[in-house]
Amino acid sequence: MEIRKPNNSELKNIILLSPLAVFDGTLGEVKPTNEKIKHLVEPLLEKGSYYLIATDNDKLMGWILIGASKDQFTDKMNRFIYELFVREDYRGNGISTQLMRTAIDHLRQDGHSEVRLSAFAGNQAIKLYEKMGFNIRTVSMSLPL
Numbered sequence: 134m135e136i137r138k139p140n141n142s143e144l145k146n147i148i149l150l151s152p153l154a155v156f157d158g159t160l161g162e163v164k165p166t167n168e169k170i171k172h173l174v175e176p177l178l179e180k181g182s183y184y185l186i187a188t189d190n191d192k193l194m195g196w197i198l199i200g201a202s203k204d205q206f207t208d209k210m211n212r213f214i215y216e217l218f219v220r221e222d223y224r225g226n227g228i229s230t231q232l233m234r235t236a237i238d239h240l241r242q243d244g245h246s247e248v249r250l251s252a253f254a255g256n257q258a259i260k261l262y263e264k265m266g267f268n269i270r271t272v273s274m275s276l277p278l
Contacts, residue, residue: 134187134194136185136186136231138183138184139186146193152167152170154196158218159253180200181200182201185232185236187231194219194228195220195229196217198215199215200215211249212240217229217233217258230261251273
């Protein structure tokens with residue numbers, strides 16, 4: 134398995150597959166269009182965010198999107214994991230862990246001291262995040278009316 138930045142063709146493929154990643158990550162609650170994904174991701178990429186992909190023999194197995202995010206209370210810029218996704222055929226092989234470790238290493242080497250992320254309650258990836266040392270920082274709650 135190789136983890137690296139994608140080429141232009143691979144990047145286009147990721148953006149086409151991202152609605153599935155968001156649908157999966159939100160436990161089926163959000164099903165964005167490709168246009169919505171482009172509207173969300175392109176500004177991030179323009180501001181320096183980037184994907185790392187996991188491949189094996191040129192087959193895309195998964196990806197992680199990392200970049201910067203401003204803390205809403207302090208206005209401090211932090212590093213942020215926007216998306217982590219492993220295609221269904223490749224799950225259960227430690228790819229998420231490898232993507233996370235590589236992304237964290239990239240951020241650490243760039244001199245950053247903290248990385249944040251958000252996850253929907255009930256998302257299986259929360260177990261991975263906790264295992265890697267992430268702690269709950271804020272809780273978002275809702276009340277159906």
